[in-house]
Amino acid sequence: MSPGAATPPKSVAVLVVAAGRGSRVGGDVPKQYRLLGGRTVLARTLALFERHPSVGSIVVAIGPDDEPLFRPSARGIGKLAGVVVGGRTRQASCLAGLQALAPAKPDIVLLHDAARPFASAGLIDRAIEAALLHGAAVPGLAVTDTVKRIDADGRVVDTPERALLRSVQTPQAFAFGLIHDAHLRAASAGIETLTDDGAVVEWAGHPLFVFEGEATNMKLTTEADFQRAEQAVSPLAALGDVRTGTGFDVHAFTDGDHVWLNGVRIPHEQALKGHSDADVGLHALTDAILGAIGDGDIGSHFPPSDPQWKGASSDRFLAHAAGLVARRGGAIAHLDVTILCEAPKIGPHREAMRARIADIAAIPVDRVGVKATTTESLGFTGRREGIAAMASATVRLPWN
Incomplete structure (x- = not known):
């Protein structure tokens, strides 16, 4: 007033x-x-x-x-x-x-x-x-x-x-x-x-x-x-405060028959171990967005000690981070995630992953990048002990 x-x-x-x-x-x-x-x-x-x-x-x-x-x-x-x-x-x-x-x-x-x-x-x-x-x-x-x-x-x-x-x-x-x-x-x-x-x-x-x-x-x-x-x-003319954030996540393998990666269920001879569904891609993207707006990390918003998040679908985490951007009058300009693993193969699921991320974050699919790489049999991912993901987010906010 x-x-x-x-x-x-x-x-x-x-x-x-x-x-x-x-x-x-x-x-x-x-x-x-x-x-x-x-x-x-x-x-x-x-x-x-x-x-x-x-x-x-x-x-x-x-x-x-x-x-x-x-x-x-x-x-x-x-x-x-x-x-x-x-x-x-x-x-x-x-x-x-x-x-x-x-x-x-x-x-x-x-x-x-x-x-x-x-x-x-x-x-x-x-x-x-x-x-x-x-x-x-x-x-x-x-x-x-x-x-x-x-x-x-x-x-x-x-x-x-x-x-x-x-x-x-x-x-x-x-x-x-x-x-x-x-x-x-x-x-x-x-x-x-x-x-x-x-x-x-x-x-x-x-x-x-x-x-x-x-x-x-x-x-x-x-x-x-x-x-x-x-x-x-356009192009986001009123949102001149351009922010970038990065995220990284890793989960070890455990017994199971599928993994969740970037919101897509992929059959696999093992599962990923975690308090939620252990989707390393969505976790890394969530942290990237939170980093871009300076609002803590995924653990501060969804503590692993809280039983309500046990087995939770990680799309809730990414949607929450995207909602925080919207409530500040901003927009997500681009999301990019790289999966580091020897298996499963990401290529056959890449477009489904891009579409799912775009849907969760409420952005066009051409503003989403999904990539994958191995570590040439080096390190814990090379030994097939787990999967890692790194992500970046570009966010535009109005100047205060």
Whole structure:
């Protein structure tokens, strides 16, 4: 919150509306799940609120068939409190989300379009402050072009005074009880086609105020919007703090019939011994990411003395490290891992490993490298006593 702002409320919830189909963009994938600089639009939008200190919880309204698309976008979002299936209209989707938030009774709720991934922390601050001061407020921009109102034939009816016009954005901010009641009343009255939550409040007879929006808080609606957005984020233009980290891990062989390497189960005459599934590749990659962001090592996040990690799948470790990067507003630019062993052969499994690592870390597969080498029969790997892995991670973070 800015200096001199009203006292922050006890709780701020965010409802992200992601149930639309985005038909004006085209394609088979709804626009909120399209990749933008290597991450989905929705993942970027959720990250805005995940890292904002005043936001306590996030609920997302998604399409009825979108759970498989939604799940990767929500990785690392610790504030996610619920996912609801949206309705036929935006208004119905918002009501479904508000109903899900109702048991928690937040003081303030911000309603935000999934397709606006560029809202700043300052805009979120202003939204919360406006809700505290007014109970109902929306961000708006002054209109710079002259606006004409026309009839069905295209004839100009009048020219509104430009100084009194605002183009409205999200997040729209409300006292929770006020907006919840307004939506319930509109639904009971059979009103279904109001295009934003401010309009619902106006219909219910409540005063609505406008606070300053942001020109950069664009809504991705057309293909041209996506082209502009790509220019804004690629190549990771806003993430100028480039970090690198390295990781190393080793596990000895024990009795068994398979090994886990880079998230892939490979039949073998021995297994690897470890507290978890002993996946040396994913362990090394996890440490590389943690090293790049200066956040300890795998042992400090998942202590081997803790019984809950006994036999754990190592994809959880790598996903956790990737989530820490996302929560800091960053992105993983590249992951590279080398397996050191005499056997099993890595080549036949290389592409499956790359795909699995990319899936866990939520990055494109062309940002993953997997290599293997022997040690020419030297050392413990040469004597086939175990397997080692070394990894590097390149991470980009916003400058603090």
